[in-house]
Amino acid sequence: MATLFISDLHLDAERPAITELFGRFVEDQARGADALYILGDLFEAWVGDDDPSDVGAYVADRLAALDRAGTPSYFIRGNRDFLLGNAFARRARMRILPDPAVVVIEGAPAVLMHGDTLCTDDKAYQAFRAQTRDPKWQAQFLAQPLPSRLAFAQQARAASQAQQSELKRQGLMEAITDVAPATVDSTMARFGIPRLIHGHTHRPKVHDEAHGTRIVLGDWYEQGSMLRVDRDGARLSALA
Incomplete structure (x- = not known):
């Protein structure tokens, strides 16, 4: 048996x-696993559980079937789907975890995060994150008509792409959008747990840090990416 971790799928109707x-993946590799953990950005954008998208329905159906087959799924909200709520989680029979969360895998604790809070050098994003995680902002946003919310998501995506293009032009993309080493160090020291697993940066790798091991999950833009943890250890792999 094994526990599986994925993140940054960015599922969208434009990438069927x-x-x-x-x-x-859910029907083959995940079925029979001890658990499936999805560490954020399952969707490219999520503007509320009332969005009747075909992609959302497809994901909910597959995850609900997986749970009925005996493999539970757990979810940490990402920077693209931080508005995913309890209504969708119930449809998908998926459990929402806080960010960060501490879980026990193969008898050993691990800290799970989406990973965006580790990127503290990205000041513009952190300011946006603070605004959009405010419960008052979220309530006001979710009260808007669905077309208005979808338009906002499209504008936010365009602004993000423009910012990344400018960072690339300045040669700052790698440094600004990756984790800040000091933040990683302080986070792992605060928990005192020698294993941290996260996504967000799209840079899959196993890192040896001062306070233990940090495992970064890959994205699903061109292919799938999975972390498998079992009694033999932890292994990152690509899915064709």
Whole structure:
């Protein structure tokens, strides 16, 4: 038996092949696992549980079937789907975890995060994050008509792409959008747990840090990416 971790799928109607890959992954590799953990950005954008998208329905159906087959799924909200709520979680039979969360895997504790809070050098993003995580802002946003929310998500995506293009032009993309080493160090020291697993940066790798091991999950833009943890250890792998 094994525990599986994925993140940064960014599922979207414009990339149907990746959505289908997720469906095959759930029905094949995930079925029979001890648990599936999704560490944020399952969707490219999520503007509320009332969005009747086909992609959302497909994901909910697959995860609910997985749970009925005996493999529970757990979810940490990401920077693209931080508005995913309890209504969708119930449809998908998925449990929402706080960020960060501490879980026990193969008898050993691990800290799970989406990973965006580790990127403290990205000041513009952290300011946006603070605004959009405010319960008052979220209540006001969710009270807007669905078309208005979808338009906001499209504008936010365009602004993010523009910012990344400017960072690339300045040669700052790698430094600004990756984790801040000091923040990683202080986070792992605060928990006192020698294993941290996160996504967000799209840079899959196992890092040896001062306070233990940090495992970064890959994205699903061109192919799938999975972390498998069992009694033999932890292994990152790509899914075609």
